[in-house]
Amino acid sequence: xxxxxxxxxxxxxxxxxxxxxxxxxxxxxxxxxxxxxxxxxxxxxxxxxxxxxxxxxxxxxxxxxxxxxxxxxxxxxxxxxxxxxxxxxxxxxxxxxxxxxxxxxxxxxxxxxxxxxxxxxxxxxxxxxxxxxxxxxxxxxxxxxxxxxxxxxxxxxxxxxxxxxxxxxxxxxxxxxxxxxxxxxxxxxxxxxxxxxxxxxxxxxxxxxxxxxxxxxxxxxxxxxxxxxxxxxxxxxxxxxxxxxxxxxxxxxxxxxxxxxxxxxxxxxxxxxxxxxxxxxxxxxxxxxxxxxxxxxxxxxxxxxxxxxxxxxxxxxxxxxxxxxxxxxxxxxxx
Amino acid sequence: xxxxxxxxxxxxxxxxxxxxxxxxxxxxxxxxxxxxxxxxxxxxxxxxxxxxxxxxxxxxxxxxxxxxxxxxxxxxxxxxxxxxxxxxxxxxxxxxxxxxxxxxxxxxxxxxxxxxxxxxxxxxxxxxxxxxxxxxxxxxxxxxxxxxxxxxxxxxxxxxxxxxxxxxxxxxxxxxxxxxxxxxxxxxxxxxxxxxxxxxxxxxxxxxxxxxxxxxxxxxxxxxxxxxxxxxxxxxxxxxxxxxxxxxxxxxxxxxxxxxxxxxxxxxxxxxxxxxxxxxxxxxxxxxxxxxxxxxxxxxxxxxxxxxxxxxx
Numbered sequence: 001x002x003x004x005x006x007x008x009x010x011x012x013x014x015x016x017x018x019x020x021x022x023x024x025x026x027x028x029x030x031x032x033x034x035x036x037x038x039x040x041x042x043x044x045x046x047x048x049x050x051x052x053x054x055x056x057x058x059x060x061x062x063x064x065x066x067x068x069x070x071x072x073x074x075x076x077x078x079x080x081x082x083x084x085x086x087x088x089x090x091x092x093x094x095x096x097x098x099x100x101x102x103x104x105x106x107x108x109x110x111x112x113x114x115x116x117x118x119x120x121x122x123x124x125x126x127x128x129x130x131x132x133x134x135x136x137x138x139x140x141x142x143x144x145x146x147x148x149x150x151x152x153x154x155x156x157x158x159x160x161x162x163x164x165x166x167x168x169x170x171x172x173x174x175x176x177x178x179x180x181x182x183x184x185x186x187x188x189x190x191x192x193x194x195x196x197x198x199x200x201x202x203x204x205x206x207x208x209x210x211x212x213x214x215x216x217x218x219x220x221x222x223x224x225x226x227x228x229x230x231x232x233x234x235x236x237x238x239x240x241x242x243x244x245x246x247x248x249x250x251x252x253x254x255x256x257x258x259x260x261x262x263x264x265x266x267x268x269x270x271x272x273x274x275x276x277x278x279x280x281x282x283x284x285x286x287x288x289x290x291x292x293x294x295x296x297x298x299x300x301x302x303x304x305x306x307x308x309x310x311x312x313x314x315x316x317x318x319x320x321x322x323x324x325x326x327x328x329x330x331x332x333x334x335x
Numbered sequence: 336x337x338x339x340x341x342x343x344x345x346x347x348x349x350x351x352x353x354x355x356x357x358x359x360x361x362x363x364x365x366x367x368x369x370x371x372x373x374x375x376x377x378x379x380x381x382x383x384x385x386x387x388x389x390x391x392x393x394x395x396x397x398x399x400x401x402x403x404x405x406x407x408x409x410x411x412x413x414x415x416x417x418x419x420x421x422x423x424x425x426x427x428x429x430x431x432x433x434x435x436x437x438x439x440x441x442x443x444x445x446x447x448x449x450x451x452x453x454x455x456x457x458x459x460x461x462x463x464x465x466x467x468x469x470x471x472x473x474x475x476x477x478x479x480x481x482x483x484x485x486x487x488x489x490x491x492x493x494x495x496x497x498x499x500x501x502x503x504x505x506x507x508x509x510x511x512x513x514x515x516x517x518x519x520x521x522x523x524x525x526x527x528x529x530x531x532x533x534x535x536x537x538x539x540x541x542x543x544x545x546x547x548x549x550x551x552x553x554x555x556x557x558x559x560x561x562x563x564x565x566x567x568x569x570x571x572x573x574x575x576x577x578x579x580x581x582x583x584x585x586x587x588x589x590x591x592x593x594x595x596x597x598x599x600x601x602x603x604x605x606x607x608x609x610x611x612x613x614x615x616x617x618x619x620x621x622x623x624x625x626x627x628x629x630x631x632x633x634x635x636x637x638x639x640x641x642x643x644x645x646x647x648x
Contacts, residue, residue, distance in 0.1 A: 058551055090554035103545040108567045108643055117563075118553045153643045169553075 004072075005209050006032040006055070006177055011069035013047075013054045015281075016062060022281045024050040026233035026289075028069075029308060029315075032177065037203060037210040039224030039241070041217065041256075045278045047233035048213045052179045055211075056096055057086045074176065092122040095170035099182035101162035105154040111138070112150035115169045122173045137168040140205070141198060160191035164198065171202055178202075179211045184219060196223050217260055221245060229253050232279050232289030239314035249316045251294045288319065296320060298328045340632070347628040354624040355407070355617070359400055362613050368392075369416040369611040390416050403617065413614040415607075422618045425603060430622070432502045433599040435511075437588050437626075439519040441581050444526025449573070451527070452534020457561065459539065467531055474528020479587035483521040483594040490517055500596035518595045522584055529580040530573065537569040544568070570641045578634025582627050 013025040025047040032038045042048045053059045054066055057078065071078040073094065078086060098104040106114060115134040119125055125133065131150070138146035141164040154162055163183060170178060180199065184192040200223055203210055212224060220227055220241065227244045229237040229252060237250040248254045258272040276293040279285055285292055291301040300319055309321045319325040370386040371378065387393045391402065406413055412422040455467040491499040503514030541547065542565055550564040551557075589601030596602070600619050607615040639645045 056552055058548060087554040087556065090552055092554055096549075096552040098545060098549060100545055104549045106546040106550065106564050106568070108571075108641070109564070117555065121553060121555050155644050166549075 003033045004031050005034045005036075005074060006030070006211070007070075007072040008051070008055070009070040009072070011051065011054055011071065012067040013050050013059055013064060014067050015064045017282070020282050023233055023284060024064075024281050025054060026281075026284065028230070028233070028235055030228055030235060030238070032209045032211060034176070035203065035207055035209055036225045037200075037212055037223050039212045039214060039220035039227045040230055041214055041220050041227060042230030043215055043278045045281060046230040047281070048230045049181055050233075051230070052096065052181050052211060052213055055179060056090055056094060057081075058090075058096075088122070091118050091170075091175075092173045093175050094177045094179065095173070095175040096179040096181065097163070097166045097170045097183050099185050101159055101166055101186065102154075104166060105162055107154055110151050110153055111157070111165045115150075115165070115172055118169050119172050133172065134168070137172050138165065141165070141168040141171075141202070142194075143168070159187055160194065163187060163191075163195055167195075167198060167202065171206060171208070174206050175208055177209045177211065179213070181213045182215070183212075185214070185216070192219075193222075199223060217256065229256070232284055233281055234289065234317060235308065235315070236290065236317045237315065238308075243314060249311070249314065249321065250318050251296050251320070252290050255293075255295070288317075296329065300325055300328050340636070343632050343635070344628075347632070350628060351621065351624055355404070355621060356400075358617050358620040359403060362611075362616050363396065365608075365611065367611045369613060372610045372612075373417050403614075407621070412618040415615050416612045417610045417615075422615050425615065426600070426618060426622060429598045429600055429603050431505055432597055433588060433592070433601065435515060436518055436522065436591070436597070436599065437581070437585055439515060440522030440526050440584055440588070441577075443519065443523030444530045444580075444584075445577065447523070448527040448530025449534050451531040453538060453561070453566070455531065455535040456538035456542065464535075467535065471528040471532040471535075474525050475532070477525075478590070479521060479525060480590040480594045482524065483518065483591050486517050486521055487595065502598040514595075514597070518591045518597055521591050521594075522587055525587060526580060526584055529583075530577060533573055533576050534569065537572045538565060541565050541568045567641065571638070574634060574637050574641055578630055578637075581630050581634075585623065585626060585630075 008028055008030040011025055011028045012023070015022040015024055028047065028051050030038070030040075030051075040048045040051070050059065050064075055071055055073075055078065057066075059066060066079060069079065073089070078089065081089070105111070112131060112134050115137060116127065116130045119130040119133055120127070123130075135146045135150050138149055143149050143161055143164050149157070149161075149165075154165070157165060167183075178199070183199070184195050187195060196219060199210060199212075202208070210223075212219065214220060224241045226240045227238070228235045229244075229250065231252050237244065237248070237253045239249075244253065245257070248257050252274075255272065255274045259274060261271055274293055279289055279292070285302075287300075287302040287304055288294070288306050291297045294301065298319070304319060304325065306317050306319045306322060308315045308317045309323075311321060320329045368383070368387075369390065370383045370392065374382055374386060384393075391399065394402075403413070412426065414421050415425065418425075451467050451470075455464040458464055487499060490496050497517050498514055501514055503511040505511055542561075544565075546568075547560060547565055550560045555563075588599070589604065591597070592599040592601035593605060600622060604616060604619040604623075606612070607619060
């Protein structure tokens with residue numbers, strides 16, 4: 001654990017809206033080691049994007065506010081930094097790429113202009129050298145004829161190429177951490193695979209860590225080293241990717257896992273669905289936020305909000321694994 | 336680019352043609368007769384008839400219409416039915432006054448409106464935002480002639496800083512500017528109200544866009560995010576609607592010219608309506624229509640400068 005690059009402790013980010021307080025992130029704990037790809041998986045509204053934006057301090061204030069917690073990055077607490085300090089981290093040590101490559105690049109500026117801006121903001125390079133560097137980055141992410149593309153506008157590029165350009169921009173200062181917020185969701189499957197491959201390749205090249213946010217289990221299986229399962233603004237389960245896929249512990253992870261079809265399935269197996277909807281962060285249920293949809297729910301789940309329990313290297317937020325409450329889940333206590 | 340401009344100008348010919356026809360019809364649908372207007376109510380029938388013949392009003396409407404189009408095609412605007420002077424001369428005399436007034440108002444609107452709109456959008460719901468909103472709502476709802484009278488009362492009659500009426504001497508820039516100031520301010524404030532409102536709402540919308548978030552994630556300063564990334568995009572609708580408002584402004588300029596008794600196309604037009612001076616009225620309308628066409632063309636050209644997604648072929 002001493003290799004931790006980013007450590008999030010009990011992060012709470014709330015939005016103060018007219019309808020009430022929306023607890024988008026309600027106490028997230030996470031660790032990303034140097035060079036590691038951590039996948040954060042969750043449905044929309046599970047707080048995964050807001051967690052990422054909190055790391056970058058890009059949550060709109062107001063209505064949002066980071067209520068409590070610590071985000072340690074390379075020995076410094078990002079939440080205690082001044083605006084000037086956090087600006088030196090953004091785009092330099094931590095970069096971010098977004099879901100929509102169509103709308104995430106500025107339509108009236110050339111690709112080159114946008115990459116060069118990132119470079120000269122953080123490095124003392126003159127415009128000419130920065131341009132050379134931008135072309136080099138475009139080449140590195142596999143954009144053909146980068147010398148020509150550098151002067152083109154986003155609308156002249158295809159979706160996949162735009163996302164490559166985004167990645168070139170994000171990696172232009174060789175960040176230690178890349179936050180990828182659903183980078184492949186808006187792309188078709190072939191391009192999706194290429195982009196994931198690119199992210200993996202760039203990780204090797206630059207040696208950065210990646211926080212990969214997605215709602216797609218396949219993406220996680222493809223690239224992640226470890227996985228955090230987000231639900232209702234909290235991390236429900238955390239562990240390395242192999243053990244989580246082999247042996248999901250949390251009822252939510254199990255349910256997610258059972259909801260994807262397998263190539264080995266017999267024709268008779270019905271896909272399982274998770275009944276109900278993701279809870280509204282404005283009115284999270286009492287107790288465990290997953291209890292209304294949980295197959296193993298007990299009376300105690302409706303009252304107690306479970307802690308993250310350590311099981312070896314893994315962490316689970318479920319009373320089933322909490323030594324103090326384990327007994328309630330014995331077979332005979334099924335209702 | 337040049338091709339595009341030429342094509343646009345050619346395309347505007349049918350528009351002008353339709354405008355001409357409508358003007359010709361509407362002018363003649365109006366009750367009243369230029370000959371009666373010129374000679375007075377007590378003129379004899381014979382005298383009126385003689386004048387009608389002299390003015391070419393005795394022939395059928397069709398003949399009049401084609402005569403009018405034919406002359407216009409030759410570049411001849413005809414002579415005033417009332418004064419007998421060539422209309423072209425009159426128009427050339429007053430056109431600079433109208434042009435300086437509208438150009439001044441449009442520039443004033445942009446130069447003042449864009450910074451005001453930015454400050455309102457950036458400090459949303461602050462005092463300056465509320466002030467701007469009240470100001471622009473007033474600007475949108477107060478009629479030009481009323482605002483003109485108020486300004487005239489304050490600056491010309493009470494403070495006596497500026498002349499009350501007239502257009503000033505074109506050959507004397509200082510005198511001309513003194514006369515231009517109040518009418519220009521009247522129209523300029525209205526234009527400012529439009530531009531402020533539009534800048535504010537356009538910028539507020541764009542500040543929510545994904546690429547603004549991307550720009551912030553690069554660690555550049557908020558100033559740079561605003562001026563380089565957000566404003567460049569906000570300018571696109573400002574230019575597009577700005578052209579539309581400039582056209583509305585030409586309408587208001589007629590009122591302002593009347594209020595300040597300024598020479599100009601507006602005054603010329605209203606005089607021509609009163610006296611049923613068909614030739615002058617038609618010519619002025621054609622020139623107004625031409626101005627609208629030119630403003631629209633310029634809007635489209637500027638649009639292409641601010642938005643790289645637009646290509647002229």
